Amino acid sequence: MLSFCGKPEPALLGRLGAKATVDLGLALLLSGLVSPPGLAQKKYDTGATDSEIKIGNITTYSGSGEAYGAIGHAEAAYFQMINDHGGVRGRRIMFVSLDNGSDTTQSLALARKLVEQDGVLLIFSAMGTETNLALRPYLNEKAVPQLFIDASSATFDDPAHFPWTMGFYASYRTEGLAYAKYILQKKPTAKIAVLYENNESGREYLSGVHEGLGERASAMIVREVSYQPSAPSLDSQLAVLKDSGADVFFDFAVGAKATQSIREAYDLDWHPLQFIPNASLSTAAFLDPAGLEKARGIIANARSKAWLERGARSDPEVRDFLDWMSRYNPQASLHDQNNVAGYERAEAVVEVLRKCGDDLTRANVMKQAANLNTRIAMLRPGISLQTTPSDFQPIHQLFLIRFDGRKWVPFGAIIDDRKLGE
Numbered sequence: 001m002l003s004f005c006g007k008p009e010p011a012l013l014g015r016l017g018a019k020a021t022v023d024l025g026l027a028l029l030l031s032g033l034v035s036p037p038g039l040a041q042k043k044y045d046t047g048a049t050d051s052e053i054k055i056g057n058i059t060t061y062s063g064s065g066e067a068y069g070a071i072g073h074a075e076a077a078y079f080q081m082i083n084d085h086g087g088v089r090g091r092r093i094m095f096v097s098l099d100n101g102s103d104t105t106q107s108l109a110l111a112r113k114l115v116e117q118d119g120v121l122l123i124f125s126a127m128g129t130e131t132n133l134a135l136r137p138y139l140n141e142k143a144v145p146q147l148f149i150d151a152s153s154a155t156f157d158d159p160a161h162f163p164w165t166m167g168f169y170a171s172y173r174t175e176g177l178a179y180a181k182y183i184l185q186k187k188p189t190a191k192i193a194v195l196y197e198n199n200e201s202g203r204e205y206l207s208g209v210h211e212g213l214g215e216r217a218s219a220m221i222v223r224e225v226s227y228q229p230s231a232p233s234l235d236s237q238l239a240v241l242k243d244s245g246a247d248v249f250f251d252f253a254v255g256a257k258a259t260q261s262i263r264e265a266y267d268l269d270w271h272p273l274q275f276i277p278n279a280s281l282s283t284a285a286f287l288d289p290a291g292l293e294k295a296r297g298i299i300a301n302a303r304s305k306a307w308l309e310r311g312a313r314s315d316p317e318v319r320d321f322l323d324w325m326s327r328y329n330p331q332a333s334l335h336d337q338n339n340v341a342g343y344e345r346a347e348a349v350v351e352v353l354r355k356c357g358d359d360l361t362r363a364n365v366m367k368q369a370a371n372l373n374t375r376i377a378m379l380r381p382g383i384s385l386q387t388t389p390s391d392f393q394p395i396h397q398l399f400l401i402r403f404d405g406r407k408w409v410p411f412g413a414i415i416d417d418r419k420l421g422e
Contacts, residue, residue, distance in 0.1 A: 041358075047121025048360035053087075053353060054094045055079075056120035058110050058135075059127040059150070063102025064229070067255060067285040068127055070332060071150060072097050074342025075125060077328040078350075088353045091360075096120060100131065107131040108138060115144055122147050122365055125168075125345045129153045129201040132165070140164045145365045147352070148345050148394070152278075153204055157393040159370070164362075166369055166392040168345060169278070172201055174417035175301055176208025176250070178398065179275045181420060182299075182412075183220075183248055184213065187273065191222045193246030195237060195253055195261060198226040205252040205277065212420070222246050227257070234260045242270040249274045259290045266294035274298045278398070284333035287403065296405040301398040301415075304340050304378045308407055317377035340378055347376045348385060348394070382414045 047054040061069035079093040087093065096118050100106040107126070114120045122145035126132050129151040136156075139146040146165040149156055154171040156162075183190050194209060196202035206224065210217045223244035225237045234253065238261060241249065249272040253261040258280035265274065274297070280286050281300040305318055313319045321343060325334060332339050353360070355368040372394060375384040385394040396417050401408040 043359045043361050045361045046119045052094055053091050054120045056114035056123045057097040058100055058107050060102045061099035065102040070336050070338035071342040074339045075346040078343055078346035081328050104130040108134050111135045124349050125150045136165050159392045169395050170398050170417055172204040173208035175277055176205040177212040177420050178415050180209045180212025190248040191246045192220050192248045193241040193244050194224045194250045196226055198228055238264040242268050247272050251276050254279050259286045262290040262295050276300050282337045284335040292405055295403050298403045300401050302401050303383050303398055305380050344378050
């Protein structure tokens, strides 16, 4: 059963019913997801039974971060596919996804509802750094897994202090560090301007840039400007950055703010070599509203395989993703990278639950999540999930991509943040 409490897309409501709830029947078995009953005694915590696993989620189906709601829809669609094929070892996933309206202050109350009223086994893929920081003390006190969060701050890789919280992708620090190293190699005389959000995530991007440039940072960075997430526009910030004379622009604006900054820089007739974060690379959600021509030449980073290229279906895993999009997520745009992100996270949590076997306790969920060495379908070859009890960042790799006015084109080798300091 998939249960939404938020603002699902109309097409999804059509599938899930007027009350946004659907009871999904069992169909053919997915290989590896269903196994014969084990001989060992079954162990359950709240949220797990012989027939069901209840997963909680908090995301942004409305408000300023509405575009990221596509991730929650994709995760729900992935779980629907799993349920249609027998569930996880015979247990259906009930995905209870709540909308915080892009208001961080609502998130803790929603988490309490999920844990204390809805009785979920774990909180999965909660959206945003500030939201996850707000949830972390409560979920760790309650010993509830806060798994594969949808925020890449390095602060969430801290199992010594927060053993129930785990991130997913390479960190914001890694992105800033990788961009800085690229500029040192390719444009060592650059004059760099930096735009960043005035919060923990934005400052982490900035610290990665400073770390990557090292002793060259003071000479190469000519202007740094922050913005408040609630700012109605970025016009004044972009004008200041243009006037700095920079020929490289580290544009760490996120989501809709990235759309504004891309458009405004172009309209100001400022055309530096521009970099944006992974969180802002969705063509459908962010580049198209800015104007594809205005985004031409921008560099970002990715972890996933290309799925829009001619011949992509020759890869059976990409073909499976495209078939899933057509059958289970048809209302979504194929140009929206957020669908891939949701697909990847959902596949990862299903793998953890499968590894749990019949021990579906919260402690065992974290034990299995902390001992991963596996790959998931849409990650580029060479990029995998690897965790240990002392390393709660499953993905350490990324690669650079450049927008050609129509699509993202990968270039260069895979970058591993564990080797960037070498």
